[in-house]
């Protein structure tokens with residue numbers, strides 16, 4: 001694992017309660033992950049998420065993944081866990097506005113200790129968020145605890161790629177993103193195995209390097225005013241953000257960071 005010190009849940013909550021979180025929403029939409037609907041559809045297909053199932057979205061943010069699953073995969077009900085109150089409140093509001101509130105439950109908790117009952121869910125879901133979680137071993141143990149025997153853990157995440165990050169690159173990238181640490185796909189594989197789960201799918205989606213230019217284009221060519229408004233028209237900060245996104249782009253192009261997709265099944 002590549003990790004940095006002094007970044008934890010409080011930093012992540014500050015991001016998603018403030019301008020940085022709103023900036024990601026502007027660029028990515030209410031599904032705050034690379035590839036939006038296509039990525040969710042791909043993950044659901046690979047996992048075989050089926051009608052009538054019930055699942056838990058760990059790091060659900062605005063609950064857009066949960067609404068996607070109910071609408072597009074006819075999932076019966078979803079429970080979303082997130083540690084940022086502002087995200088949960090807006091997520092709940094959107095579920096109510098869209099007439100889906102009776103099938104959704106939101107829980108404010110650290111995903112490493114959700115307080116939800118064990119072995120009650122068909123699947124655990126996660127999209128591009130577990131990179132924010134400090135203790136990945138606890139997170140995977142919690143995910144495995146929640147699902148029934150034979151249940152699935154399906155997630156995408158910002159992972160370290162096969163080319164690997166140098167310590168210097170990791171420090172800059174993790175510091176900018178406020179990630180305490182990122183895992184390689186094999187490291188997630190080991191944690192899943194240690195929790196009696198068999199990996200059914202593990203792949204680089206190949207989206208990272210293609211999508212960052214899209215976000216840069218939006219900031220520079222279309223949504224410049226909107227982005228500046230969110231950060232208080234701070235031009236120096238805007239230049240810094242663009243510079244760090246270009247740096248991220250260079251890491252993605254070299255295969256040093258990827259959006260990884262994994263599906264694992266708990267031993268029956």
Ligand SMILES: C[S@@+](CC[C@H](N)C(=O)[O-])C[C@H]1O[C@@H](n2cnc3c(N)ncnc32)[C@H](O)[C@@H]1O
Pocket residue numbers: 009012013016030031032033059060061062063064065081082083084087109110111112126127128129132133134
């Ligand atoms: C990138 S957003 C998640 C996006 C969401 N999965 C989606 O696809 O729309 C990251 C979210 O993770 C949450 N988060 C990060 N670390 C957490 C933790 N340890 N426990 C609970 N929530 C956490 C943040 O509060 C934030 O809402």
